[in-house]
Amino acid sequence: MAERITKRETDYSKWYTDIIIQGKLADYSPVKGCMVIRPTGYALWEKIQKYLDDMFKETGHVNAYFPLFIPESFMEKEAEHVKGFSPECAVVTHGGGAKLEENLYVRPTSETIIWSMYKKWIMSYRDLPILINQWANVVRWEMRTRLFLRTTEFLWQEGHTAHATYEEAEEETLKILEVYRKFAEDYMAIPVLIGKKSESEKFAGAKHTYCIEAMMQDKKALQSGTSHNLGQNFAKAFDVKFQDKDGSRKLVWATSWGVSTRLVGALIMVHSDDNGLVLPPKMATNQIVIIPIWKSDDQKEKVLNLADNIKKDLCQDCSVILDDRDQYKPGYKYSEWELQGIPLRIEIGPRDVENNQVVIVRRDTREKIFVPVIELRNKINNLLVVMQKEMLDKAKAMREEFTFMINDYNEFKKVIDEPGGFLYSHWCGSVECERKVKDDTKATIRLIPFEKKKEKGTCLVCGEKSEGRVVFGKAY
Template sequence: MREKITPRSQDYSKWYTEVIRQAELADYAPVRGCMVIRPYGYALWEHVKEGLDRRFKETGHENAYFPLFVPMSLIEKEAQHVEGFAPELAVVTHGGGKELEEPLVVRPTSETVVGYMYSQWIQSYRDLPVLINQWANVVRWELRTRLFLRTMEFLWQEGHTAHATAEEAQEETLRMLEVYADFTINDAAIPVLQGRKSESEKFPGAETSYSIEAMMGDRRALQSGTSHYFGQKFAKAFDIQYQDENGKLQYCWTTSWGMSTRMIGAIIMVHGDDQGLVLPPRLAPIQVVVVPIWKKEEERTVVLEAVETMKAALGACVRLKVDDRDEYSPGWKFNDWELRGVPLRIEIGPRDVAKEQVVLARRDQPGRAGKSFVPLAGITDAVTDALAQVQNDMLKRATEFRDANTHEPADYDSFRDAVAQGFARAWWCGDVTCEDKVKEDTQATTRCIPLDQLEGNGQCIVCGNPASEMTIFGRSY
């Protein structure tokens, strides 16, 4: 028998790890800080990928692949970029039994190789914009790791674009931020705040960084996607130039944006409960699980026949799994599929077959509250409606939770309380010393400066100086 999961209230991080391992999303690898993504976890990732990839294509992007190794000299071309990544680089110094003339960095991100290639591919304004995405793995030598949230190697997607004008590049940066928000809200059912990163939280080498920020079940923040505007910094470092309509040589304006397997961590922490995972229907590898129930052999035949009929009707429109394993009892299966977060469960036994109905149970509403009887005749509509309803309710619940834990403190004392319990939305002058003070006092950091700002001005919550922007503060992962 599988162990009961540690309740979230008792030890949130233990709960998180246990859910991942017991639901078989991932496992620890023989290398410290690395994980194996198991089939169920990978299936979830594949749905994340599909949701994003479709949106990238819809916004005009193409996929390509750049190499894993980056010559050290390329990494060093952009000063702030090296500085930011140097401490977490994995470097290959030997190959084929010999010491390499130039060490190869295992990419922590690909701006540099991409920049190098773009400088060769881009000659004319007619070559622009270049809109490329790649699905890849990257390595960052993290000191403290956690499954999905921060592993040494992780899977992600990184978009890299080059444009003829600053405006175009800025538009692209915000467009992709919007794509991330759209995916996260509508597919992952996770409400997010879109905003700009402070100077200190910026991506190394970026002119402006944007992120989407979500609140986890323990009220901490998770940066769930980023989009960067580089201005001409990378173009100048990598000599990405084009000739404009007037024959003048110009540097490109570039962007990059990424979302990673960390998203899976967000899904676990935003929706999960003490029973385990709760997956949003749009991304769930299995949307509906059918648990047939019988006592006698003849009942088994009748029940399985009804299941087959149902499968024929439903299988075409939802990702359906029939759990006809003989070795487990129905109760065991209920618990098992709840742990795995399957959004809907159909129970069907001899009594149901006789009444031409099934029991439909919602994962997001545990116990009797989430159960209802549904006539077999209208099963397809009932199931698709229920899936849509679960998806909606999950987003609604997560949004209510976040809003209930987001405060607008009036003074620094209440700000400290607010940030200890969730998010604080407050005026901030933009000065790094205020940011540092907050971090020291409360461990909280600026998460982002939301794009949606109220009219007017206020006073910095820390120093009292005039401030023109409201900022979200919170403790983060």
């Protein structure tokens, strides 16, 4: 008998690792902090890439590719940026057997090398905007790593745009944030809060940072995507100016934005259960697995015949696998496919052939549904839509259950610890109070919500005036 997955309530962290290792999504590699993304896990990343890439293209962006290596001097050009990233960079000092003239940083993010190129490419307002995205790997030498959530090397996309005006850059920043929100909710079935990061949480080198934040099943927050308005910081650092219509030379405005393989971690932690991965239909490589059941050869022929026909029928709408392996019993197959998160399982046995029906089992609810063969295609298509919606609704309901309005700091400390969740509280805006909350409770300001209501209140910590609530939570 194969090993079971650790229950969420026993050890959430172990459960998460079990899902990934046993579900064959990824494996530990020989290199510390780095993981191998296995085909099952990579397929999820490919889904993410496919949908997002389409959305980026629809909003006018194009893909390009910049080098993995960044000259040390480039990193040092933007003060905040180098301060934020230097400590966590891998640096190449030798190449071809000789010490390099100048050290090369393995990119932790590509602003600097990209803006060194934008300097060459931007002369006139007619060259703007530049709307480039790249799919790439980056390296950040984190002290502690976790599969998908934080690995030394990870895959991501990074958009880097250049604009003539602040307003245009700001519009771009918000447009991408909306793309991220829509993708998270409509495809991954992950409800997200959108808002702005506080000064201390924003990107190193940004004017301000917007983000999407999701709640995991352990009530911790996961920053799932960021969109930065970089102002003119990188234009200044790399001296990127353009000649405007009126003949004057102006600094270019910048944005950058990204999501990473961390999203796979989010997908796992939001939906999965103690039996393995649970995938919303749109994120699954295959939506359906058919498990044929037989005893005699005579039954086998009849069952497989029906299964084949059903597969052909359903393949018109979605991706279907027929698991006709002879060496495993049905029960084993059920467990194996549940581990893989396949949304729907169709069981076809001798009794079903006789009654001209099949059994459908939903992965998310594990509900068994008996359906006449003639109604199957409609029923399946309907179920896939329903599941996609209900998974989002379920995640949203959980988030709402663990969202609290907190006015008193003692109560805050209690609630953040148990049950935990998103706490909406007043904050005066000072770094000191933010810091104190973090030191006392480990909770940080996840975001300052856009829908922040004008509401008079007093800061949770110092009691000074506040104009509205911000969202606190413990983060990954």
